[in-house]
Amino acid sequence: MTITKQTQPKLGYVIIYVPDVAGAVSFYERAFGVPPRFAHESGMYAEMETGATALAFADELSTPNHGAFESNRVDKQAAGAEVAFVVEDVRAAFDRAVSHGAAVVTEPVDKPWGQTISYVRDLNGFLVELCSAVQHG
């Protein structure tokens, strides 16, 4: 007998709770160039086209755990988490995001481990990293 594979639970989605799902989808499309995948007809949930793990938005008032979390707002501290997009040209992606209303947190900077990183906050104040792929030696 040979055990050949043992699978882990798959990370299906990362969901950001927002006050306006359609607004978040539209922002991510314009500011980061991420295409939408699917929007529930109720307007309470939508997913972006981000590969195997979907970035999704859910209406903060209608989530099952409403009241149990801090809402995401530009005028509050950012939540302790980030969504990171790996891009070819960090400067271009950063400038595009800022031009569409993303708030500057960290201008593009090269890191010693071979990566260029930058940070902005989205329309709801959530931290978004725009970075290059890590270059392995």
Next chain:
Amino acid sequence: MDAVAARYRERPGRHPAVAAVWCSATEAPGATVVAADGCFDLIVRTRDGSDVSAFVYTPVARAHDAVVAAGDRHLGVRLRPGFGAALVDHPELIRIAERDAAECPEALEALVVSALEARAHTPDIVTDFLEEARASAGAMRLTGGLAASRERELQRACRRWLGLSPKAFLRIERVWAARAEIRAGAALATVAADLGYADQAHLTREVRALLGVTPRDLRPVGILQDVAAPSR
């Protein structure tokens, strides 16, 4: 195999009939896929710390899912093809394995070896077949060279001693040769041509059906790392 969800280790056997002694501790729930390797195993499973059950695992022709619970520990002695048929229908072996060998690989291996030595040895028709099967990477011809009666004899002997038909066994030999080449980094089209698959799609189907993984999973750098060359 993903080493995070299950701790798996194996060491080579200390007896010519024993391919490996292995153990697996399942931590996270998830699907386990068992590949077709043409081997019998004596396995002792400990569930929930104290529920011990031993069984003889008989060779399968295709990969299959295994039902494994978080917290299960398995200890196994994997026998080389041609050995192990003697372990079937041996209730005393099961009883002793459960009593004495649940936590002790050496004891389990010794138990298996003594059980094998007490029984008939693998006949030449089977050992000759195994040698040629491995040397030819599953490509040897089954028909044409043998008289019909000899063919029937081989069929019967393989069923009895390998737990598989000669053809099923050759398919396994071939896909394990493919596995080795893919893990060494060879291109799939080259592997397919080398080993006599009709084409790359045929190779991929065989890898999925018999090993339960995709060729990509076997690549040297993959997201799901296959266990390093299990011995068979």
